[in-house]
Amino acid sequence: MNLQLNDRSVTVAIVGCGGFIGSHLLDAVLERTRWRVFGVDLDFYRLQHRLNHERCEFLCADLASPEVVARIARCPLVINLAAICTPSRYMGEACEVIRSNYDHPATLADACAKSGSWLVHFSTSEIYGKTAAESGELFEDSTPAVFGPVTSSRWSYATAKLLAERYIAGLPGLRWTVVRPFNFIGPYMDFMPGVDGEGIPRVLANFSTALLRGEPLKLVNGGKAKRCFTSVHDAVDFLFALFMAGASESGTASGAASEVERNAEVFSQAFNVGNPENEVSIAELAAKMRQIYAEIRGVDVASLPDPQVVAGEEYYGAGYDDSMRRMPSVEKAQRLLGFRAATPIDVCLRESLTWFVKHYSV
Ligand code: UGA
Numbered sequence: 001m002n003l004q005l006n007d008r009s010v011t012v013a014i015v016g017c018g019g020f021i022g023s024h025l026l027d028a029v030l031e032r033t034r035w036r037v038f039g040v041d042l043d044f045y046r047l048q049h050r051l052n053h054e055r056c057e058f059l060c061a062d063l064a065s066p067e068v069v070a071r072i073a074r075c076p077l078v079i080n081l082a083a084i085c086t087p088s089r090y091m092g093e094a095c096e097v098i099r100s101n102y103d104h105p106a107t108l109a110d111a112c113a114k115s116g117s118w119l120v121h122f123s124t125s126e127i128y129g130k131t132a133a134e135s136g137e138l139f140e141d142s143t144p145a146v147f148g149p150v151t152s153s154r155w156s157y158a159t160a161k162l163l164a165e166r167y168i169a170g171l172p173g174l175r176w177t178v179v180r181p182f183n184f185i186g187p188y189m190d191f192m193p194g195v196d197g198e199g200i201p202r203v204l205a206n207f208s209t210a211l212l213r214g215e216p217l218k219l220v221n222g223g224k225a226k227r228c229f230t231s232v233h234d235a236v237d238f239l240f241a242l243f244m245a246g247a248s249e250s251g252t253a254s255g256a257a258s259e260v261e262r263n264a265e266v267f268s269q270a271f272n273v274g275n276p277e278n279e280v281s282i283a284e285l286a287a288k289m290r291q292i293y294a295e296i297r298g299v300d301v302a303s304l305p306d307p308q309v310v311a312g313e314e315y316y317g318a319g320y321d322d323s324m325r326r327m328p329s330v331e332k333a334q335r336l337l338g339f340r341a342a343t344p345i346d347v348c349l350r351e352s353l354t355w356f357v358k359h360y361s362v
Helices: 020-032 045-050 066-072 088-092 094-115 155-170 203-213 232-249 282-297 312-316 331-337 345-361
Strands: 011-015 036-041 056-060 077-080 118-122 175-181 218-220 226-228 269-273 279-281 308-310
Touching (some): 020 232, 077 232, 088 094, 094 118, 094 175, 155 175, 203 282, 226 282, 269 331, 308 312
Parallel strands (some): 118 175, 175 269
Antiparallel strands (some): 226 279
């Protein structure tokens, strides 16, 4: 596989290129490589500045069309980021969530197995399931997954994602890598309800919205759950470490991967991508975001409304459930790719909140 960064003949497919991660990845591919991009999505609002780029071709479509899937699989590297991944939708739209997170990726995997493309499939840290507060590091290849009952529709997403991973791993002839993101944050994450989306976004956008509107931050079940928030820029760096190692496996990469174990095994692997040093409880996240927001606005934090505790099922609807802790082991990415996320949580939050205020105050 020829994936040298300066090779103009390479076209990579980014499925879900208009989303939060996809839009950051697209920018990085255009800035760091000479590759062409075939970008597929249903929504391009984050890509306004790229729509006429000479190295991009965009298609407004989803993976329901066999012609679109076949066209994507003609690219030697396919990154699939397309997914419904907002917890508030896992309850009321379980079937749609399963179609988006299992049926479509499985079809794309079939096409990549046939064409010989390298499929980099975005899964989720949620495949580790209903982790308890006292659970420790989550290891890609040894931690068991325990899910809530079928009546807890929250797990529709995780079970679909896990089945997609199993399908990909079992497909003969497919060259694949699975990425499990641990709460990526940054500019352009999710939406502001009532402005460019409806419903409840993930916690960063939800807290940012409340701060901007002068409303209390809602702590679901007291905000005791913990997450390791990870900069989307670190996530993009991980992907480049992966691309270079993948190319070097076939003996074609430049010296860029020289620090990495030669012939690192990056195919047929799942990788956690997270930042264990950034672990906070959601109540701690609220306190940090209130403080940073007060600093950005030049106001006293005591002038902001106090956070409010809400019950999960009341807030999200029947069937809501939660993982109490999600702590990634990042040893494998370090060992095989020489990658470790480096951006501290306060830096990520300040960047995200500054962007949010500027973007939505207009
Ligand atoms: C979600 C997705 O389901 C995962 O697949 C995805 O990988 C993950 O986001 C991610 O961004 O990586 P989750 O971490 O539960 O999972 O997403 P959030 O909705 O951001 O919730 C995080 C925690 O904050 C949960 O405990 C939730 O109950 C809490 N929360 C959320 C609040 O306390 N208040 C809110 O306003 C929103």
